[in-house]
Amino acid sequence: MxxxxxxxxxxxxxxxxxxxxxxxxxxxxxxxxxxxxxxxxxxxxxxxxxxxxxxxxxxxxxxxxxxxxxxxxxxxxxxxxxxxxxxxxxxxxxxxxxxxxxxxxxxxxxxxxxxxxxxxxxxxxxxxxxxxxCHVLRYHPYFMKIKEIVDSDELGAVISINHTASVGLDRSLHGFVRGLWSKEENTNPMLIAKCCHDIDLLLWLTRTPCKRLTSFGSLRWFRSENAPMNSSDRCINCHIEAKCPYSAVDLYYNRRDWISNFDIPEGRTLNEVLLEELRHGRYGRCVFHCDNDVVDHQILSMEMESGVTVNFSMDIFTSDDCRETHVKLTHGEIDGNEVRLRVRKFRDNEERVFDFSHISKKPFHAGADLKLVDDFVKALSCKEHKLRTSIENSVESHRICYEAERSRLTGKTIELGSYS
Ligand SMILES: NC(=O)c1ccc[n+]([C@@H]2O[C@H](COP(=O)([O-])OP(=O)(O)OC[C@H]3O[C@@H](n4cnc5c(N)ncnc54)[C@H](O)[C@@H]3O)[C@@H](O)[C@H]2O)c1
CATH class of the missing domain: 3.40.50.720 (NAD(P)-binding Rossmann-like Domain)
Known part of the structure; x- marks a missing residue:
């Protein structure tokens, strides 16, 4: 505790x-x-x-x-x-x-x-x-538990990790197709904008620098040439809206999802604001007629200096918005999906399950946002208190993301020396 x-x-x-x-x-x-x-x-x-x-x-x-x-x-x-x-x-x-x-x-x-x-x-x-x-995963009870078990050495040395970031369709349409993170020049390539947390987590777990990497991915689906026949450039007046899984009318107006960032000026109602957005705003646009250019799927393979191999996959075509991690060690394995974490030892088939369902949907990233601020405040208030991660660590995980982008664009495996 x-x-x-x-x-x-x-x-x-x-x-x-x-x-x-x-x-x-x-x-x-x-x-x-x-x-x-x-x-x-x-x-x-x-x-x-x-x-x-x-x-x-x-x-x-x-x-x-x-x-x-x-x-x-x-x-x-x-x-x-x-x-x-x-x-x-x-x-x-x-x-x-x-x-x-x-x-x-x-x-x-x-x-x-x-x-x-x-x-x-x-x-x-x-x-x-x-x-x-603000690498919040380092303060999240579920990811902290994985780190604690890996660091305890009870399952031996890490051999390889498979990690998936399922971004979820609703979040992706809102942020990365119609929204503020849809164009690289305004933000960053997707791996950095969305997944620098994941790469930071993988470096934190493996405790070893990346030696070489290779990455593939593209913007495959949300392009104008894939727009269905008879679709229009706004969901609100589109003939096929009722059947479209990407409908902005359904996401914002019917389901009231992802609306917390729509400001409601005094004297106006939420319905009025949503209808205005659907008729004229960026969030009412057909997903096939946006100015988006970030990838909708990407994979990254890394070989670490210790010999550990890591496979990472970022997917937006998923119903769930979650991360799944499978760590394979010399004496056992850890696998989980943010809700349930299973730890198995090879000898005697010993198995433990940790249930995180009571916190998985809790606000503030299950309290991690507040622990992160607490860590920062304590580091400023007390000389002995060290922040859980350093800017140098963060630069290193960002470097991997930028190099992955270089690999994706050139089709080459990138050898990483130390950065200076
Ligand atoms: N750590 C995480 O888990 C996490 C999660 C989501 C977003 N983020 C990051 O947090 C940052 C902010 O994201 P957000 O979701 O809060 O976005 P947001 O759009 O809700 O907030 C950004 C705010 O900045 C304001 N702003 C824009 N230009 C400004 C300027 N020149 N001066 C002052 N204010 C200005 C906007 O009006 C807006 O209120 C982004 O970098 C995003 O990638 C981190």
Whole structure:
């Protein structure tokens, strides 16, 4: 049982840059532990969101900014900034925060190129500030259990791992076909945008650098040439909508799924906002007529320096949105799907099953989001407390994703030397 000890004598003061979905999750920690973390400012381009945060956390108007350059020009007394803007807006504010001497809690992915990622790590080290990347899986009870069993050596040495990230159709249509992560130039290749968590997890479990890798994948299905006959470019006026598994009308209007990011301005109803979006917004578009270019399936094989082999698969054509992991070790195996984790020893067929069904659908990534903030806050409050992972580790997992993309595009196996 982890002990929840806080050694700081005053709360860590933080400014949030980008006040959307992720920031709202992390701010739950401020709501729960105002004695440990205090929100002292916000930077947000969306006036409704900024006002909501300002009201809830009683921020003066001179602590609220629409442009982060204004914040850095008039810095507030604070210890850290949280950067949870879209990923094409990570690098610039992160560099500015580091140079201004703030510690940074940075949403993944770190940035948009390996050079930018590395630059952040180098500058943070030079300036002596902490940059924590939000790799939430490291704080998730299910993945922590896998790590604990692997590290205990009770099943011997890891020989190979199969790991699958089933992104789920609804999440994928919302984020990676119609949504903000659908175009590489605005975000990153899919493996980095969605799966840098998975690669970080695989490096964490294998505890060994990747020696070589190869990757395949493409955008195979959501392209205009695959649009069904008689379909239209908006689901709301499409003749085949009632039978289409990708219908935006069904996802947002009928099922009310993935709607938490639609702002409802004062005086308007959710139905009005949804209909407006379906008629004119990006989320009402036919999936075959979007401007998306990220892959819809990708596989990656890695040989690690220790000789461990790893197979990873990212799939969006799945009903479930979950990760499945199968670790094969010299004396047994571990396999699970985030709900159930099975541990089998070869000798005597000994088997243990851990049930995570009670937490698998719990909010905040089963509490991992809050543990991550707690780790960051404690690392700033107490010299002895070390963050669970370092910016250098995160850069290494991002490097693998960028190299996988190079392999996918060139069809070559990539040999990885050490990065400098
Ligand atoms: N760690 C995880 O598990 C996890 C999960 C989902 C998303 N993410 C990452 O978190 C980041 C944010 O994602 P999100 O889902 O919160 O997105 P979001 O769209 O809900 O929030 C982003 C916010 O940034 C604001 N913004 C945009 N440009 C800005 C600017 N120039 N200055 C200030 N604010 C600006 C937007 O208005 C929005 O409110 C992304 O990098 C994403 O990849 C991480």
């Amino acid at each position: 982890e002990q929840d000890v806080f050694l700081g004598d005053s709360p860590v003061r933080i400014v949030a840059i980008g006040a959307g979905n992720r920031t709202n999750k992390y701010l739950e920690y401020v709501r729960m532990h105002p004695d440990r973390l205090q929100l002292v400012g916000v930077v947000e381009v969306n006036a409704n969101r900024m006002q909501r945060i300002a009201e809830e956390f009683k921020l003066d108007s001179n602590h609220c900014f629409a442009d982060y350059n204004d914040f850095f020009a008039h810095p507030l007394p604070a210890d850290a900034v949280l950067i949870a803007t879209p990923e094409n807006l990570h690098y610039d504010p992160c560099i500015k925060a580091i140079e201004a001497g703030y510690h940074v809690l940075l949403e993944k992915p770190i940035a948009q190129t390996l050079e930018e990622c590395n630059d952040i790590a180098v500058r943070a080290q030079r300036k002596g500030v902490l940059v924590g990347v």
